[in-house]
Amino acid sequence: VNADKINQCHTDEKIKKIVNESGIINADGASVVLASKFLGTPVPERVAGIDLMQCLLELSNKKGYSVYFFGAKEEVLQDMLKVFKRDYPNLIVIGHRNGYFSEEDEQAIQEDIREKNPDFVFIGITSPKKEYIIQKFMDSGVNSVFM
Template identity: 65%
Template sequence: MIEAVKMLGVKINPLTMGETVDVVDQEFIQKNKPLHLMGVNADKINQCCNDSKMMTIVNNCDIVNADGASVVLAGNYLGVDIPERVAGVDLMQELLKLAEKKAYSVYFLGAKEEVIQKMLTNFKNDYPNLVVAGHRNGYFNDNEIDLISEEIRQKKPQIVFVGITSPKKEYLIEKFLEDGSDSVFMGVGGSFDVLSGMIKRAPLWMQKSHLEWLYRVAKEPKRLFRRYFVGNIEFIKRVLKAKKEKSI
């Protein structure tokens, strides 16, 4: 059983990047076991605290990574041992390396058609031997979900990357798993945009300084201001309250 800790009621597996890749490979892909591979940041923990359905989905996942510097810092403050941030876009790239090395097939679902096509073009250089089972952009109607689910079941990719916003991607992945898919499903948010080159990632020094969120807000203020500034304040209040209750 994979070790887990709890923060604000949310399950987190204290795994490093390398440990996560090894567990995904050895315990799920090689054993043909389905997996919802989850990453939580401050925003996702806020969602869990405000939505019992999301809390249940996250806590039922077999692997939940800390995908946010704020989660690691809050863990240290609360005495919860979380070794490092496992950023979703970085983990996706590590899993792509694994897939190419071991000839695991992958499927991509999400983003605009031009984004996914550009990403796949880049992958011909970055991962020339990658086995792509299929792909589908993220613009579809609810009545097409069953067809997409059936396509994934038929093609049986070892890994499915879902580049759709939360909470839709979590609900979709749960639907695919309920339909009987045995793949490893990973929700990767806007990672397709980054890997296509359409959106640039923060410089390495900002990533290492836990400032990647600030770079993202500067690039997309209308979309991300509330999520990061208002959401982070909400998260900090929850952490402070938890600390106070723990000390009483």
């Protein structure tokens, strides 16, 4: 979480529930770390989402875990895939989808992810839409780790 997500939790009960039920929550911002110290429950350190993603990609590259990328504009997604292919030559990318879709497309995307069953799904969609999608997919039985 970052400061913006904490603010969303104060105004959106659905987001608050999703965050509170998350398996892992990282402090993605210095303000969150500072606030945790001020409130008497300090977190060890800031862990930026991009840093965690890079660690998970490196781990997947080494251990053979499969990944699925979901989000961003199509051309950005394609450029990212080229960079990842270069930087993580053993990375198993079993699927990808841009982040521009209608509500009618959600079911097909969900089925694609469920059928391919990736170990990790990396989502590049704005909040809070990202959290709603993850929750919907998990509630439907998609068993991947979402980030």
